[in-house]
Amino acid sequence: MNTALIAAAEALKQVTVQIHSGRAGVGSGVIWSGDGLIVSNAHVVRSPYPEIILANGKRLKGTLIARDKQQDLAAVRIEASHLDTAQSGTSTPLKPGSLVMAFGHPLGATNALSLGILHRTTEAWLQADIRLAPGNSGGPLVDAQGHVIGINTAIVGGLGLAVPVEAVLQFLKRLALGQAVA
Amino acid sequence: MTSPLIDFSNRITEAVEQSGKAIVAVNARQRFPSSGIHWRPGIVVTADHGLKRDEEISVTLPGGSTRGATLVGRDPSTDLAVLRIPNELPVADIGDSQSLRVGSLALAVASTDNGNSAVSMGVISALAGSWRTWRGGQVDQLIRLDLNLYSGFSGGALVSAEGQVLGMVTAGLSRSTAIALPVATVNRVVDQLVQKGRIARGYLGVGMQPVRLPESLKQSLNLNSDGGVILVSLENDGPAARSGAMIGDIVVAFDSETVGDTEDVLALLTPERIGMPIPVAIVRGGTAAILTITIGERPRRER
Structure with missing residues (x-):
């Protein structure tokens, strides 16, 4: 199990970016496509041109292309190619107790893995029994297969709250259709 | 994966x-x-x-x-x-x-x-x-x-x-x-x-306070604890009173267990001891004595 966790952490590191955006401080983001589409939280990306730092330390200027404050989602584009990308999964079949992992840059730490379980599944949010801190926002919550099931967004009553991946896919669909997302 | x-x-x-x-x-x-x-x-x-x-x-x-x-x-x-x-x-x-x-x-x-x-x-x-x-x-x-x-x-x-x-x-x-x-x-x-429908608790019908025992008394009576509990009130015809206990008695052991504080006594008033005759070691007027107290049940408090 140790080896598997280490491998999972390494894979997550490659697909999680740091986002610096004005006074919002440091947040996290998920590489969604090899050509530079990044998904994060609206509350992490507060400026039109956030700075994106890849796992290899490379700093790039990003461009905010869509932002949905209601869902707390944002899409950012960087000029890149052949990036490792996160694999998206589905959150709906998961049961309470399912293993989950979060990756991100909490409170000044970089590339931090958290391990936990799904707490309950009935809400519009995914609720996870996992230790998160503010800089985890925008980063991936993945299942035991390493597939993204949500975007870590908030901490309420000690629980990690994530926007389910289904909502992220809807958001990206509206974006692809050219519907205004703001 | x-x-x-x-x-x-x-x-x-x-x-x-x-x-x-x-x-x-x-x-x-x-x-x-x-x-x-x-x-x-x-x-x-x-x-x-x-x-x-x-x-x-x-x-x-x-x-x-x-x-x-x-x-x-x-x-x-x-x-x-x-x-x-x-x-x-x-x-x-x-x-x-x-x-x-x-x-x-x-x-x-x-x-x-x-x-x-x-x-x-x-x-x-x-x-x-x-x-x-x-x-x-x-x-x-x-x-x-x-x-x-x-x-x-x-x-x-x-x-x-x-x-x-x-x-x-x-x-x-x-x-x-x-x-x-x-x-x-x-x-x-x-x-x-x-x-x-409730947890029965043992009952003595006394008021207690912890006291320190003087060194001389400990030595003369061969006691191994520093303190005991003194009876400061006594319920008329309560379990302790019926056994002959008096105000001023210092309890030093209860059912062979040394007691140094009121908490120790409360812990020993278990439901299993209700109705049982329990030996209680006391000091009265500088001399040791044993009382046998038949433990009662604590009256139910009205809600």
């Missing part, structure tokens, strides 16, 4: 699913339900501090339907309460808390207001022998958990990775840590509450 993680994940969800069939939400306070365990057929145990009323209690079963529940009894000293519900749920698969080891994976399984399972994961953080709660209850084993007890988790089950219930979790017995009451304690309290 990696099968050990998937195996682990499946094991936990199975444990939650299996144990969750016997976990209910207990609605006995405003807004936030607590949890309860279907411990025996028709009998639910829950956390006493989650009951803010004695009537109009209901439980939400797994799946979301609601049933009325009647209060069988409550024991604030161990933070346990017992409810009776229609017997239509599977009974919890109860294991042996003695099998717990520090470092064992621990799950707290609770129920939410709509009857779905909620779960928290951690480890058994520390184990120790019997202890007394801040409210005076006797607990057979100290089980400290390193996990989060979220809102509504008190009264839920401590569950092993195999899905067995090994105790009831509560946030009501420690401000800083999650505690589980072991199976033996829950069984004992359930037995007493089902039998009598």
Whole structure:
């Protein structure tokens, strides 16, 4: 199990970016496509041109292309190619107790893995029994297969709250259709 | 990607699913339900501090339907309460808390207001022998958990990775840590509450204060404790008075156990000693004596 966790952490590191955006401080983001589409939280990306730092330390200027404050989602584009990308999964079949992992840059730490379980599944949010801190926002919550099931967004009553991946896919669909997302 | 993680994940969800069939939400306070365990057929145990009323209690079963529940009894000293519900749920698969080891994976399984399972994961953080709660209850084993007890988790089950219930979790017995009451304690309290509707406590009919014994007295009477408790009031015809106790007597041992504080005496007034003649060692006027007190039952306080 140790080896598997280490491998999972390494894979997550490659697909999680740091986002610096004005006074919002440091947040996290998920590489969604090899050509530079990044998904994060609206509350992490507060400026039109956030700075994106890849796992290899490379700093790039990003461009905010869509932002949905209601869902707390944002899409950012960087000029890149052949990036490792996160694999998206589905959150709906998961049961309470399912293993989950979060990756991100909490409170000044970089590339931090958290391990936990799904707490309950009935809400519009995914609720996870996992230790998160503010800089985890925008980063991936993945299942035991390493597939993204949500975007870590908030901490309420000690629980990690994530926007389910289904909502992220809807958001990206509206974006692809050219519907205004703001 | 990696099968050990998937195996682990499946094991936990199975444990939650299996144990969750016997976990209910207990609605006995405003807004936030607590949890309860279907411990025996028709009998639910829950956390006493989650009951803010004695009537109009209901439980939400797994799946979301609601049933009325009647209060069988409550024991604030161990933070346990017992409810009776229609017997239509599977009974919890109860294991042996003695099998717990520090470092064992621990799950707290609770129920939410709509009857779905909620779960928290951690480890058994520390184990120790019997202890007394801040409210005076006797607990057979100290089980400290390193996990989060979220809102509504008190009264839920401590569950092993195999899905067995090994105790009831509560946030009501420690401000800083999650505690589980072991199976033996829950069984004992359930037995007493089902039998009598209350926890009987032993009674002496005295008022006591701790005192320090002078060194000379300790030496002349060969006493091994620094202090005792002095009787400062005596109920007319109470259990102590009937045995010949007098105000000013200093109790130094109770049933062969040394007592140095009023707490020690209270701890020894167990339900098992009610009605039994107990030897009580005292010092009266500088000389040692033994009284035989037949322990009474503490009168019920009107609510």
